[in-house]
Amino acid sequence: MKLTITEVLDGNRDDRLETLTGDPAPSTRRRCKVSFAQRERRGPLRGSGTVQDLGTVDWEARQRTWPGSGADWSHLRGAVSRFLTIQLQDVHYSFRRGVMKTFLKRRKQNRVPDFTPALFWTIMQALPDYPRPAYVTIAATGLRVGEYLSLTPDHLMPVTCCIRVPGTETA
DSSP states (O other), X not given: OOOOHHHHHHHHHTTOHHHHHOOOOHHHHXXXXXXXXXXXXXXXXXXXXXXXXXGGOOHHHHHHXXXXXXXXXXXXXXXXXXXXXXXXXXXXXXXXXXXXXXXXXXXXXXXXXXXXHHHHHXXXXXXXXXXXXXXXXXXXXXXXXXXXXHOOGGGEETTTTEEOOTTOOOO
């Protein structure tokens, strides 16, 4: 089945994207909605685009003019990869691999908080008591919110006072 970019955008607009591309996870749906909203603000796409046209995109030039963050670029890259895998029904399909080889990864910037520890603790004091431990744990460990929420008592390592984070890409 070949889909045009316009068909995918229309599917998203009509809330039937999962019938075109399978049933994505809720977090994937949220990212797609943000990406599609950004795409809609840039104006109309030509209606004759096909999946094969993804092989003609100059991804390097597109990356240089990308208005979003490195994380946004990574989400776009992941969405294109997933879309091609579903449409071609094989992660190893040569066309998909060729597109992804030219779709360069963007280096993630190391983020440094732009506020001081004193300001952090001032904010903590303004919060009710019950959420403070969550914020302190996230700040102290560098966990993402989803990683924090996935922790259970089994992830605690009492002897070393460490936690084992499941399925993380954070070192």
